[in-house]
Amino acid sequence: xxxxxxxxxxxxxxxxxxxxxxxxxxxxxxxxxxxxxxxxxxxxxxxxxxxxxxxxxxxxxxxxxxxxxxxxxxxxxxxxxxxxxxxxxxxxxxxxxxxxxxxxxxxxxxxxxxxxxxxxxxxxxxxxx
Amino acid sequence: xxxxxxxxxxxxxxxxxxxxxxxxxxxxxxxxxxxxxxxxxxxxxxxxxxxxxxxxxxxxxxxxxxxxxxxxxxxxxxxxxxxxxxxxxxxxxxxxxxxxxxxxxxxxxxxxxxxxxxxxxxxxxxxxxxxxxxxxxxxxxxxxxxxxxxxxxxxxxxxxxxxxxxxxxxxxxxxxxxxxxxxxxxxxxxxxxxxxxxxxxxxxxxxxxxxxxxxxxxxxxxxxxxxxxxxxxxxxxxxxxxxxxxxxxxxxx
Numbered sequence: 292x293x294x295x296x297x298x299x300x301x302x303x304x305x306x307x308x309x310x311x312x313x314x315x316x317x318x319x320x321x322x323x324x325x326x327x328x329x330x331x332x333x334x335x336x337x338x339x340x341x342x343x344x345x346x347x348x349x350x351x352x353x354x355x356x357x358x359x360x361x362x363x364x365x366x367x368x369x370x371x372x373x374x375x376x377x378x379x380x381x382x383x384x385x386x387x388x389x390x391x392x393x394x395x396x397x398x399x400x401x402x403x404x405x406x407x408x409x410x411x412x413x414x415x416x417x418x419x420x
Numbered sequence: 421x422x423x424x425x426x427x428x429x430x431x432x433x434x435x436x437x438x439x440x441x442x443x444x445x446x447x448x449x450x451x452x453x454x455x456x457x458x459x460x461x462x463x464x465x466x467x468x469x470x471x472x473x474x475x476x477x478x479x480x481x482x483x484x485x486x487x488x489x490x491x492x493x494x495x496x497x498x499x500x501x502x503x504x505x506x507x508x509x510x511x512x513x514x515x516x517x518x519x520x521x522x523x524x525x526x527x528x529x530x531x532x533x534x535x536x537x538x539x540x541x542x543x544x545x546x547x548x549x550x551x552x553x554x555x556x557x558x559x560x561x562x563x564x565x566x567x568x569x570x571x572x573x574x575x576x577x578x579x580x581x582x583x584x585x586x587x588x589x590x591x592x593x594x595x596x597x598x599x600x601x602x603x604x605x606x607x608x609x610x611x612x613x614x615x616x617x618x619x620x621x622x623x624x625x626x627x628x629x630x631x632x633x634x635x636x637x638x639x640x641x642x643x644x645x646x647x648x649x650x651x652x653x654x655x656x657x658x659x660x661x662x663x664x665x666x667x668x669x670x671x672x673x
Contacts, residue, residue, distance in 0.1 A: 356588070
């Protein structure tokens with residue numbers, strides 16, 4: 292039934308009252324069900340790969356931005372060539388580490404969520420209080 | 421015998437003459453375009469035909485469509501909350517497109533659209549463009565607060581460029597992750613397939629040994645099916661997370 296309710300709401304849209312009401316009912320249902328049971332757990336190589344891409348992408352963007360600014364200044368006759376490249380590369384490293392930290396908190400939250408729902412399930416299913 | 425593992429990623433025009441040209445660049449109908457059309461037609465036909473009977477007790481096809489629908493709806497709801505459901509059609513289309521591209525790429529002899537960085541970068545630029553537009557529409561100029569963390573002013577000189585680069589990183593990391601995963605998996609499969617061929621041709625004891633990489637291919641194939649799903653999932657959930665930030669700014673920090 293939940294499926295058809297949602298389907299209708301998304302297709303015919305608006306009416307915010309019905310939407311929030313539906314949301315409340317959905318939340319109630321969802322707290323009853325095991326939260327996050329459908330989410331695939333993040334595997335280790337996936338996490339490692341995520342960190343690597345975040346870090347490298349930040350370096351590329353930082354370096355590229357610095358190179359672009361140098362090019363722009365060179366275009367107007369100021370020869371700053373390596374200055375902004377180096378500066379923004381360093382900022383890019385910082386941004387990369389920031390990205391990795393953010394990704395780590397996200398993954399931690401996801402893992403914590405999965406574990407808590409698992410222990411909740413275990414508690415609910417166990418014959419002892 | 422073509423043993424080049426990268427050969428499977430070459431884009432070939434299927435019709436010798438270009439369809440039309442944009443600013444002097446001829447546009448060909450390539451194997452990539454064909455696969456994209458196949459994916460779009462197949463997934464939309466499947467989703468519409470599968471839910472057509474609308475039974476209370478779903479058939480296998482209907483239940484597949486419903487599960488994928490609910491999976492994405494739950495994902496958006498848990499990542500962005502109520503107001504994120506407006507973006508359900510967008511995110512569901514993205515998810516189904518990437519998922520079907522990955523799965524159609526697993527069919528031997530076909531072509532993996534998502535192993536082309538041009539495709540994945542275009543998709544992720546679409547996502548980030550959407551995030552920026554939504555952010556400015558919802559918060560006006562206040563969207564720029566996303567780049568201003570809570571910190572003393574003298575640190576902001578350093579932190580704002582860092583946050584800005586961190587934001588600009590997203591389309592690249594989003595596209596590279598999908599592209600590199602598909603590229604690596606399919607290259608690995610082709611390399612091991614090459615081992616089978618060369619061991620089989622070596623003669624003597626080696627011919628019998630050719631069964632080892634063959635079995636390994638089966639295992640990698642299973643792993644690749646998992647990766648195909650997982651990468652589509654990651655692409656869709658990161659879209660949700662980015663949209664959530666555009667909708668709610670610093671709420672979740």
